Structures are given as C-alpha cells and as structure tokens.
Amino acid sequence: MTGEWWKSAVFYQVYPRSFADGNGDGQGDLPGLIDNLDYLAWLGIDAIWLSPFHPSPNADWGYDVSDYCDVHPDFGTLDDFETLLDEAHRRDIRVIGDLVMNHTSDQHPWFRESRSSTNNPKRDWYVWHQGDEPPNNWISVFGGPAWTRDDATGEWYYHFFLPGQPDLNWNNPEVVEAMWDVVRFWLDLGLDGFRLDAVGTIFEDPEMRDHTADFEMIHLVNDRLEPVPRLGDRWKDLLGRQLDLPRLHDVMRDLRSVVDEYDDRVLIGETDDVAFYGTGDDELHLVFNFSLMRTKTMDAAHVLENQANRHAEMPAGAWPCTTTGNHDASRARTAFGAPPEDLTQARLWAALPLLLKGTPVLYYGEEIGMENYPFNELHQLRDPIGGWYFRDAVDILGYDVDTALERALRFSRDRCRTPMQWTAESQAGFTDGEPWLPVHPNHREGISVAAQRHDPDSLLAWYRTLMALRRSHPAIAIGDYGPLSTEAEPVLVFERFTDTDRVVVAVNFTAAAHDVEEPDGLTAT
Secondary structure (H helix, E strand, O other): OOOOHHHHOOEEEEOHHHHOOOOOOOOOOHHHHHHOHHHHHHHOOOEEEEOOOOOOOOOOOOOOOOOOOOOOOOOOOHHHHHHHHHHHHHOOOEEEEEEEOOEOOOOOHHHHHHHHOOOOOOHHHEOEEOOOOOOOOOEOOOOOEOEEEEOOOOEEEEOOOOOOOOEEOOOOHHHHHHHHHHHHHHHHHOOOEEEEEOHHHOOOOOOOOOOOOOOHHHHHHHOOOOOHHHHOHHHHHHHOOOOOOOOHHHHHHHHHHHHOOOOOOEEEEOOOOHHHHOOOOOOOOEEEOHHHHOOOOOOHHHHHHHHHHHHHHOOOOOOOEEEOOOOOOOOHHHHOOOOOOOOHHHHHHHHHHHHOOOEEEEEOOHHHOOOOOOOOOHHHOOOHHHHHHHHHHHHOOOOOHHHHHHHHHHHOHHHHOOOOOOOOOHHHHOOOOOOOOOOOHHHHHOOOHHHHOOOOOOHHHHHHHHHHHHHHOHHHHHOEEEEOOOOOOOEEEEEEEOOOOEEEEEEEOOOOOOOOOOOOOOOOO
C-alpha cells in the first residue's frame, strides 16, 4: 500500500478497552488486539483507528491525556504498541491513533506546572484568567461553566469539556512545538497517522466576548429535542466564540507540513466542516461526512441530497469520508430500529459507506450487528457524562426522576462501548474476568463473530463480501460517483466509475420489489 492508500482503504475503529482482553482483567488491551489481527485481515480491513491508549485518569476515558508519549498500563506497554505496529503492518494493515490537541488532563505534568504558580514557565501553556469572576458566560459542552477557579492561585482556567480537561493555549509557540514533538514521536515509531479529536475547539475568541444563548440550551441540544441542523444561528449563539475560529486552519496547515515529512501518513478530522480540507491538499486528508449518519430515517432522497451537497461543497481534489458510527453515537443497528431478526436495514447501512465514493470508517462490532446495551440503572454507567446528564436533567430541565433516568441511560455513551462479541460463551469470549462494561445478552442469540463467521447469509459475510467487492473493482475503491435516480424514486441508483471500470449500484430502501432500468453502457455489476 503506497501513495494515497487511505483513499481505497477500509478503516475500522477499535475502542481498545472493549475490543479484546489479553490478560483476563476485564479490560481490552493491546495484546488482545494483536491476537485478533488475523480476524481483521480476514474481514478485509486495511487500517485500524485506535481510540486513545495513552496514560489517563479516565475522567473522559482516555480523552484526558496525562502523558502523550506512552501507553496506559491498562492496555500494555510501549513495547506492546510497537509489536502491534509490526504485526499489523506485516498483514498490510495500517494503524492510526487519536491525537487530542485541544486539551490535556489536569494530571498532565504540563498542567501541574502551569497551576503551581502564576509565574511558572508553563503558566501560559493553558488559558488562564485573573479576576474575581470568570471573564464571560461561556459554557462547557458537558454542562456548567467553561471556567473553573483553581484554588492554588485563585485564578480561572478554561475548559471546553470537563474541568479535568483544561484547554491548551495554542497562541503559545512553545505549546505548538511541544505538540509537533508528540506527533513526530509516534510517526517515528511507525504510526500511520492520526484522527484529530475535537479539532474545531483549539482556539477561542481572543476578546473573550459573551455568548447570547443561555445555559439551558446546551442541555436541549444534548437532549436531542431539536435536530442539530435546525438549530442554525442558535448553535452559533451558544458556542460560536469557542468553535471553528479561522486560526485553526493555520495550525492544520502546519500539522500537515509536519506529517508530510513522512511517507504515506494520513490525517482525519473529527469534524464535518469541509473547510478543514483547505485547498484540497494542504490541510486534512479526510473529513467525516457526519450528516449522512445523523438522521432518524434513511431513504434514497436523503442519501442523494447528502451526496449532492457534500460533493458540491468539497474543494477540488478533496476525498470524501463516510462513517456509520463511532464511540460517541448510537450504534446503527439500534438507531434505525430494525427488529433483530431483520438484517435488511443493517445490510443497507453497510452498503452505503462501502459503496459510495470515499473512505469508509467502520465501528467495531457493527459488522456482526451489535446493538446499544439496554442499561436500566444509573450505577451501571461508567461514562461520567451519563451521571452529569441525569443530575442536570432534573435540576435544569425539570424532568421527573424516571424521565431523567430514561434519558440519561439513552444519552450515555456507554451504550455503544460495550465489549466486542466474539462468541456465545461466557462474557462473549471478550474476557475470562469481569468485563469493565456488561456484555450485551444477544451474544447468545447469534450476534457474535463465531456464530456468523461460517454462515454465508450472515451480516458478517455481507460486510466481507462488500469489502472484497471494493478490492476487485477500482471503480468502487477509487472511482467517481454519479447519481442515476432522483429523490422522488424509492430506489437509490448510482454509478461508480473510472476510465476502465464501471459499477452500477441499486439500493432499495422499501419492503416492496421495484424494477430498475438497466443503464446504458453497463460493463460491470
């Protein structure tokens, strides 16, 4: 795999704590992942995206990094990571990691120094404010003010996320160089690139001006009472001075320059803003098309509109990136409400990212149809966001306790992070110990790798077939896209094509049979 390998590659997100336990302590780890690389190669995966595996106090389960250049003991050692790279590359599988640029943990040595005194050399590595009150009414997306008073010096530090995730000051060139050193450390080891976490949050309004929205609105957004696309300017009123500021693109160009010092590396941004493509070749290689998955219903009209808008917005030379789910979103099988015995919706959901133009990014377990876990008690949750949401749903939104609990359980990200279901045996073959999150009981009902691996009619077989189809047809892997149906038609028909290969795809979103006219000049199906 050379050159722009990431265009034709199928990426697979591994949430390390939930993928495979190699030592029996109930938590997934790098040795467990290494032991299952043959499965990923058999499936047809070309690249793994690893959620954070760095040392962390786990206030936000790894997205609060306390050491950028090591491995959390729960997952193994740096030697284990190098073994993972060697073994993955031996199987022609690339590995990218999460790069958390916006903030660190409050336990990171940088922040420990920064908070120790107002004249510490690292004081300006974070965003501090001196005064009796915070400088503005900014809020954290996880609820509450975005400013926390630190007792050590009596000043306020800024955090877009949890108080345990203080924001770095990217206006300080020492911070910039320190982060580029981190990037080079991992690329020197052989990492194939990064997925950039919360990429739009790196800068804040330098004038520190107030927002016009109130605190309740963030809860309405998180509660999904209104679809995000309809929020429009209200979303900007809420967070506009904390998100997607123009200087971000200077940083993205600088990061691209660092990454381009190495051969064949890739940058994927956690954003759906096509501005992060830059000119098409000077910022990020890939930007997620989140708007395709953020829908309550899926039909031909939605896909056609999404593709038309997305391709029209992207700069020349930019390459799309389509995802079906991730560690922050409801699992696709659950989101669309199909009965467990009905694989039709799951097959459609698989076909879209794997057959539309662009790089598909799959989420572990969706190839076997894993579903959200049906939590029913608050104490079952490990994600701190679920507990926070429950309290604020009662105190701020005024819900009764039962309603707040139902919504908190539905909102918690734990629902989509439960252990990978390998077998129908105890703990789904994930661990010999007590799993860190409960295993979904449907692992005994055919939702496991073992149950589906040799079944030609299984969902797993369908995913594998689609990935094999991508490899056999350049038109699907790297070709262009053209719609052949209209939004008024119930069947989505589109073509993928290169100069030498053409594939026509028809996707029926209805339960009824429909005739589709064979397009002229069809040479491959």
